[in-house]
Amino acid sequence: MLARRIIACLDCMGEKVVKGVKFKSLKVLGDAVRLAKFYEKEKVDEIVMLDINASVEHRKPFYNAIEKVASSLRVPFTAGGGVRTFEDFKKMFLKGADKVSINTGAIENPEIIRVCSEKFGSQSVVVAIDVKKEDGSWKVYSHSGKKPAELDVIDWIKEVQNLGAGEILLTSIDRDGTKEGYDLDLLEEVKAISKIPVIASGGAGKLEHFYTAIKCGADAVLLASLLHEKIFRIVEIKNYLRERGINVRI
Amino acid sequence: MKTGILHCDTGNLFSIKSAIEEIGVKPIFLKSPVETFNYPLILPGVGNFAHVIREIRKRNLDEFIFEKIKKGIPLLGICVGMQILFEKSEEGNEAGLGVLKGIVQKIKADRLPHIGWNRIEILENSRILKGLKNRYFYFLHSYKCVPENNIKTSDVFYYERFAASVESENVYGVQFHPEKSGKEGILILKNFFKI
Numbered sequence: 001m002l003a004r005r006i007i008a009c010l011d012c013m014g015e016k017v018v019k020g021v022k023f024k025s026l027k028v029l030g031d032a033v034r035l036a037k038f039y040e041k042e043k044v045d046e047i048v049m050l051d052i053n054a055s056v057e058h059r060k061p062f063y064n065a066i067e068k069v070a071s072s073l074r075v076p077f078t079a080g081g082g083v084r085t086f087e088d089f090k091k092m093f094l095k096g097a098d099k100v101s102i103n104t105g106a107i108e109n110p111e112i113i114r115v116c117s118e119k120f121g122s123q124s125v126v127v128a129i130d131v132k133k134e135d136g137s138w139k140v141y142s143h144s145g146k147k148p149a150e151l152d153v154i155d156w157i158k159e160v161q162n163l164g165a166g167e168i169l170l171t172s173i174d175r176d177g178t179k180e181g182y183d184l185d186l187l188e189e190v191k192a193i194s195k196i197p198v199i200a201s202g203g204a205g206k207l208e209h210f211y212t213a214i215k216c217g218a219d220a221v222l223l224a225s226l227l228h229e230k231i232f233r234i235v236e237i238k239n240y241l242r243e244r245g246i247n248v249r250i
Numbered sequence: 251m252k253t254g255i256l257h258c259d260t261g262n263l264f265s266i267k268s269a270i271e272e273i274g275v276k277p278i279f280l281k282s283p284v285e286t287f288n289y290p291l292i293l294p295g296v297g298n299f300a301h302v303i304r305e306i307r308k309r310n311l312d313e314f315i316f317e318k319i320k321k322g323i324p325l326l327g328i329c330v331g332m333q334i335l336f337e338k339s340e341e342g343n344e345a346g347l348g349v350l351k352g353i354v355q356k357i358k359a360d361r362l363p364h365i366g367w368n369r370i371e372i373l374e375n376s377r378i379l380k381g382l383k384n385r386y387f388y389f390l391h392s393y394k395c396v397p398e399n400n401i402k403t404s405d406v407f408y409y410e411r412f413a414a415s416v417e418s419e420n421v422y423g424v425q426f427h428p429e430k431s432g433k434e435g436i437l438i439l440k441n442f443f444k445i
Binding site: 001002003005040043045070071072074075076093094095096098123195197249 | 262265269272361364366367390429435
């Protein structure tokens with residue numbers, strides 16, 4: 001059967017990997033090409049590279065940085081940040097992305113999901129969703145968590161599924177960088193209605209957090225600073241999961 | 251060493267190109283027959299069965315493939331590139347190349363495509379699987395090859411059991427993507443170029 005995936009996320013500004021807490025206070029943690037190659041050796045199952053400020057700065061993604069990472073990688077590679085149009089998607093694939101992640105661009109124009117999944121295949125369209133808990137439900141935010149989208153997460157997931165999204169990258173802004181664990185309540189609610197794979201993101205801090213997220217139905221878990229700051233190694237996470245009966249690629 | 255990647259404008263060939271370059275082989279994209287080209291051939295795996303086979307016929311690459319296989323040139327089909335080597339598919343009404351006997355059918359699964367890392371089970375000694383045990387490879391497909399003859403060299407299980415790789419004389423096929431399967435995938439490509 002399919003292995004559960006451990007995904008390394010490179011939040012980037014150009015070729016520099018950066019990290020913040022609750023989407024703020026960014027610091028530089030390393031070089032994207034070098035880190036991506038290192039994680040591949042460590043048996044990461046997938047790499048996600050996000051140009052985190054492209055939407056905020058109203059500019060196109062740093063394509064050169066994406067191409068550099070893609071040409072050295074031999075595992076599936078998702079790129080995102082600042083993607084709005086069909087042409088942006090096409091360019092990402094030309095630069096070597098296997099999947100393209102879209103967030104703000106999909107909120108502003110949901111139809112782009114349909115157009116791109118019809119042309120490039122559903123499996124290559126990842127919709128990234130950033131949420132904050134407000135009054136007992138989760139609200140969607142755009143522009144790297146800076147702008148409320150006036151959308152409820154459940155409604156939005158149903159919509160993107162119908163439009164042909166292939167995967168959901170679900171980030172809890174409340175938990176991002178806190179190391180308190182993934183938001184399991186959020187994950188459970190989302191899994192109850194999702195027909196496509198869900199990647200859990202935001203909040204991992206202990207080995208058991210990966211296990212509980214997968215037990216709550218996460219098809220993959222995403223982590224960033226825990227790897228960049230060398231708090232965990234991928235093999236350590238995979239061994240922990242395997243010992244608890246989770247099928248992982250070792 | 252050089253290799254010919256049969257190019258039908260069907261999708262992204264970035265990954266296969268950079269993987270081949272990594273192992274020191276020079277990829278040449280072939281958009282039409284080059285009679286004097288006698289290096290190993292790769293039939294890459296992007297797109298829809300009927301669309302890929304139509305593009306191949308349009309460029310007269312079908313005749314080229316038959317001729318080179320007859321001459322003993324090794325050929326590796328990847329994903330849909332493996333599927334079109336068979337006689338026909340449930341994905342569209344076009345006949346396949348028919349180099350291998352058998353058909354291509356939709357996988358009987360609740361969730362498709364079959365996407366992600368899955369472990370193969372090696373059944374037969376195969377030159378391209380040399381040095382590999384039952385390792386994980388990256389799959390992305392909704393259809394499976396059902397060979398008529400005993401040419402399967404490995405299986406994979408996703409809701410049901412089906413072929414992960416085949417080998418028949420100088421014709422090889424892999425359902426997974428070696429160019430996306432880490433160092434084990436690279437080893438398969440290296441093995442192929444050693445044949």
